[in-house]
Amino acid sequence: MRIDIVTIFPEFFDVLDLSLLGKARQSGLIELGVHNLRDHTHDRHRTVDDTPYGGGAGMVMKPEPWGDALDSILGDAPAADEGPTIIFPSPAGEQFTQATARELAEESHLVFGCGRYEGIDQRVVDHYATRGRVRLISLGDYVLNGGEVAVMAMIEAVGRLIPGVVGNPQSLVEESHEDGLLEYPSYTKPNEWRGLSVPPVLLSGNHAAIAAWRHEQQLERTRLVRPDLLAEPVESPAP
Numbered sequence: 001m002r003i004d005i006v007t008i009f010p011e012f013f014d015v016l017d018l019s020l021l022g023k024a025r026q027s028g029l030i031e032l033g034v035h036n037l038r039d040h041t042h043d044r045h046r047t048v049d050d051t052p053y054g055g056g057a058g059m060v061m062k063p064e065p066w067g068d069a070l071d072s073i074l075g076d077a078p079a080a081d082e083g084p085t086i087i088f089p090s091p092a093g094e095q096f097t098q099a100t101a102r103e104l105a106e107e108s109h110l111v112f113g114c115g116r117y118e119g120i121d122q123r124v125v126d127h128y129a130t131r132g133r134v135r136l137i138s139l140g141d142y143v144l145n146g147g148e149v150a151v152m153a154m155i156e157a158v159g160r161l162i163p164g165v166v167g168n169p170q171s172l173v174e175e176s177h178e179d180g181l182l183e184y185p186s187y188t189k190p191n192e193w194r195g196l197s198v199p200p201v202l203l204s205g206n207h208a209a210i211a212a213w214r215h216e217q218q219l220e221r222t223r224l225v226r227p228d229l230l231a232e233p234v235e236s237p238a239p
């Protein structure tokens with residue numbers, strides 16, 4: 001997978017040289033390009049923003065630098081259906097979920113555009129929607145100062161699903177949201193810690209009982225913490 005990021009803070013993504021994603025880049029599983037939006041300005045002050053038409057507080061990111069930057073990445077990319085998926089993190093976007101991560105992990109080329117200030121001139125979104133799949137994606141109902149943190153989170157969530165990035169693919173299956181439920185609690189040695197012991201079923205060696213206990217724990221946790229994930233209320237087991 002090829003990932004390109006456009007940002008006014010390129011150094012923010014130096015951290016992607018580390019850990020799993022760093023290894024994935026060394027092994028060629030993920031190819032990363034980080035582009036400084038200011039390199040696509042043509043004035044002495046490398047201006048990327050201006051005051052909003054219609055008034056209001058804050059500044060809006062100018063369309064020209066974005067056009068220059070995205071054109072340099074897309075080149076003369078073919079029509080929308082074969083072009084890359086262009087993602088703008090935005091509080092006004094569709095909700096990012098594990099299903100979104102799985103979808104994006106199937107793509108061959110992702111381009112992330114990090115907005116700042118009050119946002120990017122809408123015409124950038126409208127123009128590139130004719131040249132690639134454009135998606136505004138929200139991490140949650142809160143506002144960040146810019147898209148960089150959201151892009152980092154999405155790259156991690158997507159990157160770890162790419163075959164070969166995570167050592168043991170089985171570990172991707174048994175985790176929160178993969179089966180629509182929150183994950184069960186985990187324990188490791190020592191058996192006793194600060195007066196707290198490990199649920200005996202986990203030491204029983206009875207794999208059917210362990211699986212049943214884990215599923216019940218998932219249901220209980222999901223019912224308590226995220227009832228919205230359950231299609232309808234789960235009947236609590238007969239007393």
Ligand SMILES: COC(=O)COc1cccc(COC(=O)c2cn[nH]c2)c1
Pocket residue numbers: 088089090091114115116117118119120121125136137138139140141142143144145146147148150
């Ligand atoms: C076309 O896209 C844009 O104009 C995006 O503009 C902005 C403006 C300010 C901040 C951000 C960063 O995203 C979030 O705040 C965000 C994402 N998820 N939840 C909160 C993006």
